[in-house]
Amino acid sequence: MEAERTKVAELHANQLAMSQQLAIARTQEMAQRRELDSASDEIDQLRRRHTRELEDLDVDLRRKDREIRSLRDELSTCQDDLQRERETVAGLKATLSHQSTAQVALSTQLSAMQAQHGATQAQLDGQHRAYLDVTIELEAARKRITELEHEARESETLRRKLHNQVQELKGNIRVFCRVRPLLSEEAKARMLFPDKMDHKEIVLSSSSESATGQERKDDWMFSFDRVFEPHCSQAEVFEEISQLAQSCTDGYNVCVFAYGQTGSGKSFTMEGGQTEATAGMIPRAVEQVFRVAEQLRSKGWEYKMEGQFLEIYNETINDLLGKGEFDKKKHEIKHDAKTGRTTVTDVNVVPLASSTQVRTLLALAQSRRTVAATLMNERSSRSHSVFTLRIHGENPLTGEVCEGSLNLVDLAGSERLEKSGAAGDKERLKETQNINRSLSALGDVIAALGEKGEGKNDKHIPYRNSKLTYLLQNSLSGNSKTLMVLNLSPLATHLNESLCSLRFATKVNNTTIGTAKKQTRAAITS
Numbered sequence: 001m002e003a004e005r006t007k008v009a010e011l012h013a014n015q016l017a018m019s020q021q022l023a024i025a026r027t028q029e030m031a032q033r034r035e036l037d038s039a040s041d042e043i044d045q046l047r048r049r050h051t052r053e054l055e056d057l058d059v060d061l062r063r064k065d066r067e068i069r070s071l072r073d074e075l076s077t078c079q080d081d082l083q084r085e086r087e088t089v090a091g092l093k094a095t096l097s098h099q100s101t102a103q104v105a106l107s108t109q110l111s112a113m114q115a116q117h118g119a120t121q122a123q124l125d126g127q128h129r130a131y132l133d134v135t136i137e138l139e140a141a142r143k144r145i146t147e148l149e150h151e152a153r154e155s156e157t158l159r160r161k162l163h164n165q166v167q168e169l170k171g172n173i174r175v176f177c178r179v180r181p182l183l184s185e186e187a188k189a190r191m192l193f194p195d196k197m198d199h200k201e202i203v204l205s206s207s208s209e210s211a212t213g214q215e216r217k218d219d220w221m222f223s224f225d226r227v228f229e230p231h232c233s234q235a236e237v238f239e240e241i242s243q244l245a246q247s248c249t250d251g252y253n254v255c256v257f258a259y260g261q262t263g264s265g266k267s268f269t270m271e272g273g274q275t276e277a278t279a280g281m282i283p284r285a286v287e288q289v290f291r292v293a294e295q296l297r298s299k300g301w302e303y304k305m306e307g308q309f310l311e312i313y314n315e316t317i318n319d320l321l322g323k324g325e326f327d328k329k330k331h332e333i334k335h336d337a338k339t340g341r342t343t344v345t346d347v348n349v350v351p352l353a354s355s356t357q358v359r360t361l362l363a364l365a366q367s368r369r370t371v372a373a374t375l376m377n378e379r380s381s382r383s384h385s386v387f388t389l390r391i392h393g394e395n396p397l398t399g400e401v402c403e404g405s406l407n408l409v410d411l412a413g414s415e416r417l418e419k420s421g422a423a424g425d426k427e428r429l430k431e432t433q434n435i436n437r438s439l440s441a442l443g444d445v446i447a448a449l450g451e452k453g454e455g456k457n458d459k460h461i462p463y464r465n466s467k468l469t470y471l472l473q474n475s476l477s478g479n480s481k482t483l484m485v486l487n488l489s490p491l492a493t494h495l496n497e498s499l500c501s502l503r504f505a506t507k508v509n510n511t512t513i514g515t516a517k518k519q520t521r522a523a524i525t526s
């Protein structure tokens with residue numbers, strides 16, 4: 001038991017010791033737990049601080065990341081830039097090397113050119129000296145040209161005066177006679193041309209049986225300024241007329257009439273055919289006027305031309321350049337006493353710039369006449385056609401002004417009443433009477449002008465007796481030049497008509513206007 005008691009005491013002591021130990025352990029544990037708590041607090045604090053630091057670091061990290069990215073971007077841009085710069089530098093290096101080569105070449109070239117420049121300069125100096133010489137020569141030549149131009153202008157003025165004197169000496173009224181060739185196998189009248197030198201004479205002969213059965217021979221001789229035989233060409237006729245075309249560029253009024261019976265060659269003489277050889281007096285005169293105007297341009301003359309083309313039928317004026325097929329307007333003739341200009345109301349006056357334009361104009365007039373002819377029974381040969389070319393010239397260098405006109409008149413057929421078969425036909429009778437009246441009025445006017453020219457200054461000129469003479473009043477009077485071309489048919493059946501025409505033309509031919517009296521021989525009758 002004791003052992004048990006001892007054992008229990010031991011156990012009890014053990015238990016006590018153990019309780020003490022437990023208490024100590026508990027105290028220790030408490031202390032440790034406190035330590036643990038404080039350590040845990042510390043850990044918490046540390047953790048929180050760590051977390052904060054971590055967060056700060058995270059923010060820092062992200063910022064650094066961004067900075068790194070931006071720096072990377074910048075770096076990449078810089079690298080790109082650098083690459084580009086490198087390429088540019090490489091390019092510049094290449095260019096530099098190329099330019100260095102080019103510079104070497106250019107330097108060589110420059111040296112060559114400098115050498116050449118030296119040579120050229122020397123040449124230039126030589127040329128400059130030559131230029132100075134030429135300038136002096138040119139100045140002298142210019143002076144000479146001015147002198148020559150002045151002389152040319154003076155000689156042109158003198159030429160005009162002399163030309164006019166020559167025309168006046170030839171007579172301001174001239175008559176040419178032209179016999180057309182035979183066109184068929186018809187019987188030919190006996191016509192002789194005895195004057196083989198001057199071509200001024202024509203003789204008509206006829207033989208008939210008298211009442212007593214004896215043969216009677218008649219010869220009639222007429223003399224004109226020029227007689228053109230049937231073979232004479234348009235050019236030969238124009239040669240004589242061209243002087244007058246020159247006069248109108250000199251400021252004179254010129255009238256050219258074609259007189260003769262129907263079919264005697266008036267239209268052929270005035271208008272002519274389509275070829276150059278057969279072209280008539282109108283196209284030739286117009287061409288000459290334009291040619292002369294062009295030539296005179298070098299002497300300072302400037303010309304303006306205008307044209308009109310009228311027809312006088314039954315004492316009524318028709319405009320051949322009017323619009324439409326047939327002219328129905330009423331036209332009046334007006335004379336301006338101050339300017340000496342004649343105008344016709346409501347007619348087309350066409351400014352003319354070239355002779356080709358005139359040809360077109362003539363063709364237009366011709367086509368209108370053809371229309372009228374078909375409408376009114378061969379009216380063209382029963383009417384007078386008057387083509388007028390007005391010329392206005394000015395010379396600013398000499399201050400001269402001139403105004404001339406060229407009137408080219410294709411007169412109506414001159415056949416007498418019986419011949420034309422007009423007696424029975426009222427309309428035809430009126431036509432023929434009008435034609436005869438106007439033709440004799442023309443003869444009277446020219447005769448009166450001739451008398452006036454011979455000194456009868458108070459002589460009345462009956463211009464108003466017909467539309468034709470009234471229209472041409474200003475172109476016939478004063479210092480005007482008039483040419484009548486008498487056209488004759490070569491036919492035997494037309495002999496009497498030809499004689500009438502020749503007598504009429506002789507009346508005109510015996511007229512003088514101006515200073516020179518004409519040499520005329522009286523007609524002889526045996």
Ligand SMILES: Nc1ncnc2c1ncn2[C@@H]1O[C@H](COP(=O)(O)OP(=O)(O)OP(=O)(O)O)[C@@H](O)[C@H]1O
Pocket residue numbers: 179180181183230260261262263264265266267268269380381382412413487
């Ligand atoms: N010198 C000439 N050479 C050749 N043929 C000519 C000549 N003269 C006139 N003729 C011809 O004679 C014919 C009649 O001439 P033209 O028509 O010119 O006469 P005209 O007098 O004007 O007649 P009309 O009064 O009817 O108009 C025409 O066929 C024309 O070609």
